[in-house]
Amino acid sequence: MAVTARQRGTEWLASAGLRPTRQRLALAELLVGDGENRHVTAESLYALSSTSGEKVSLATVYNTLRAFCEAGLMNEVVVDGSKSYFDTRMDEHPHFYWEDSHALTDAPAETLRIEGLPDAPDGMAVARVDVVIRLRRA
C-alpha cells in the first residue's frame, strides 16, 4: 500500500532520533512528505506551514531547521549572503541558483565530475565541495 506523507515524516524524524512533536511532524511532512527533495528558506517553509493546517511559529521554523541540520537530516546551502537555504537532499551535488528569482534547485549531477581537486592543506581535511552554478536570464 501507499506510504503516506505523515508516515514519511514520522520515519524521517525517527531515523534521526528526534522527538515527533506536532510542529516537527508538520514541517517534516511539508519537507519530505512526497518523497521528493526540497529546497527551502526559513521564510518559505514558514509560509508553506501557514497555508497548511498546522501553524508553526517562525522562531520554531528557524530552530527546527537548525535541529534537522544538526541531526543530519538536511544540509544548509550557502548561495545568497542574505538568506539561508536548506536542502533535504544529503549527498554532495551541484546546485542551480537562479539569480533573478532567488530560487535554488538541484542541477543534474550525472555528468558532472570535478577533476584535479587540490589537496587539502596540511592538518586540514576536505569537509565538502560546494558547486553552485549561478544562472541569469539569457
Next chain:
Amino acid sequence: MAVTARQRGTEWLASAGLRPTRQRLALAELLVGDGENRHVTAESLYALSSTSGEKVSLATVYNTLRAFCEAGLMNEVVVDGSKSYFDTRMDEHPHFYWEDSHALTDAPAETLRIEGLPDAPDGMAVARVDVVIRLRRA
C-alpha cells in the same frame, strides 16, 4: 623603478573610472597596494584601515566595497551565510573556506577542471560557477 602602493591603488580606481577620493584611495591601497589579491570582509577591511593612517568609517567601507564590485574591480564570494566576503581576484577560481577560522583563501586552481557541466535551463545562461572547498581540522 618600483611601482608604489599608492600608484597601484590610483590606477586600479582609474581603470574603473572611479573618483579617487581620500577614502577610496586608502582602501584601494590596502586591497591592491602590494599587487597580491586579497580576501576581506567589511569588518576586516575596516579593522585594517583603522590601524593604517587613513581612517574610513564602517559605512563607507561597506558602500565602497559595493561600489568596487559594481565597477567590476572585485567579486563578492558567498561562503558563510552571516558575512560577505570580497575578493580582488576577478577570474573564476576555486576557494578554500576554513570553517574553523572563517578564513577564505584561493585554492590552487591549475589542476582543477570541471567536466560535464550541465547545460543551463532554457532561457538561462550560466553567470558563474562557484567552487568552494570547505576545510575542517583533520
Next chain:
DNA sequence: TTAAGTGCAAATTATTTGCAGTAAG
C-alpha cells in the same frame, strides 16, 4: 559650482535567544 562621496546615527533584515508555558517519554 555641482554632482558624487562621506559619516554618522537610525532603520532594516535575517536570525537567535530568554523565559514562561506545554507536551513527549
Next chain:
DNA sequence: CTTACTGCAAATAATTTGCACTTAA
C-alpha cells in the same frame, strides 16, 4: 514527573539608508 520543545517578544549581527556636510572635477 522531568526534560525537551515551543512561542512570543526582545536581543543581536550584518548591512543599508537618510540626510547634512565635504570634496573632486
